[in-house]
Amino acid sequence: MDRLELIEVAGNSYVVSGKYGIGVYLDRSSKTAVCIDSGPNAAVIEKVCSRISDRGYQILAVVHTHGHAVNHGGNLYLKKRFPNLRIYATHLASYIIENPHLEPLVFDAGGGSDAKPDQNKENARALVTDYLPSTDGIFHVDTIPFKIVSLPGHSPGMVGIITPDHVLYCGDALFGPKTLNKQDLLFFNDLKAAKRSFKKLSMMKLNAYVLYHGGPFKTVTGLINKHLSLMKDTSAFLEAWIHEQPSTLEQVVQKVMKKYEFEDDLHRYGLTTSIIRSYVKELQQENRIVAKVDNGLLIFSKPAATT
Ligand SMILES: O=c1ccn([C@@H]2O[C@H](COP(=O)(O)O)[C@@H](O)[C@H]2O)c(=O)[nH]1
Numbered sequence: 084m085d086r087l088e089l090i091e092v093a094g095n096s097y098v099v100s101g102k103y104g105i106g107v108y109l110d111r112s113s114k115t116a117v118c119i120d121s122g123p124n125a126a127v128i129e130k131v132c133s134r135i136s137d138r139g140y141q142i143l144a145v146v147h148t149h150g151h152a153v154n155h156g157g158n159l160y161l162k163k164r165f166p167n168l169r170i171y172a173t174h175l176a177s178y179i180i181e182n183p184h185l186e187p188l189v190f191d192a193g194g195g196s197d198a199k200p201d202q203n204k205e206n207a208r209a210l211v212t213d214y215l216p217s218t219d220g221i222f223h224v225d226t227i228p229f230k231i232v233s234l235p236g237h238s239p240g241m242v243g244i245i246t247p248d249h250v251l252y253c254g255d256a257l258f259g260p261k262t263l264n265k266q267d268l269l270f271f272n273d274l275k276a277a278k279r280s281f282k283k284l285s286m287m288k289l290n291a292y293v294l295y296h297g298g299p300f301k302t303v304t305g306l307i308n309k310h311l312s313l314m315k316d317t318s319a320f321l322e323a324w325i326h327e328q329p330s331t332l333e334q335v336v337q338k339v340m341k342k343y344e345f346e347d348d349l350h351r352y353g354l355t356t357s358i359i360r361s362y363v364k365e366l367q368q369e370n371r372i373v374a375k376v377d378n379g380l381l382i383f384s385k386p387a388a389t390t
Pocket residue numbers: 255258262266268269270271296354
């Protein structure tokens with residue numbers, strides 16, 4: 084793993100270099116640091132701790148945007164190193180953070196989970212100490228004021244965190260260009276909520292936006308448009324296929340895995356199934372497809388023509 088650095092985003096707000104955009108807010112008066120999410124495992128967060136202590140700061144708290152394993156895998160390490168650590172999360176996120184065995188409910192369709200097994204084990208007993216509101220508002224870590232912005236879509240109850248420097252840590256409300264170029268199929272568990280979150284983001288005026296998969300950006304309008312266009316393409320593809328060929332969810336997943344030339348592995352299958360479920364739900368909500376049970380099979384098909 085490359086050496087991780089703290090990159091200044093604005094004022095006292097930083098982001099860790101590398102694959103995971105862990106946020107770090109350095110409070111100069113108290114010499115304490117607040118992390119936004121804690122990375123996938125102990126190895127990553129240990130390096131982040133070293134960069135923070137090189138600057139003479141101690142970690143006081145970690146604030147979670149949502150409860151996916153790659154966002155909270157550093158908690159147990161932090162808790163062991165800083166026994167008075169505060170861990171902030173919404174109620175919804177806390178269920179998964181405290182019970183990592185629940186994560187397969189989100190990512191798994193009977194096979195693999197999004198987290199590697201050791202990430203799950205590692206995090207087994209790092210309990211949330213403080214609940215964040217899942218609606219917009221202000222909360223304090225010690226005396227430092229942060230703002231919460233509700234940004235559901237990728238994960239239920241996901242929130243963004245705004246630091247006193249007006250930097251918004253968006254979690255996975257948006258993905259960066261690297262992720263967008265790698266995968267056309269975007270993980271959102273509620274597409275309508277995701278689009279409302281995009282709209283909210285597009286109306287905000289902040290100094291910078293930090294994406295957990297993508298790092299810091301001055302504006303996110305271009306990224307939002309790219310997300311909307313990829314989502315529209317996926318929806319149109321699924322609608323056209325289901326109109327042509329009434330299908331079960333498994334058949335739709337198979338079609339998509341073939342289209343994107345995904346490897347036959349359990350993790351990819353689970354992720355694809357979760358994503359396709361969200362699209363199929365939206366197509367049903369918009370009456371673009373219908374569902375019926377036929378001989379014990381759930382079949383999606385074209386709605387009957389109205390006269
Ligand atoms: O097909 C997919 C696969 C993954 N995602 C989301 O992207 C990020 C980053 O994934 P990496 O594989 O670690 O680069 C992760 O949060 C996945 O949920 C996706 O949207 N579509």
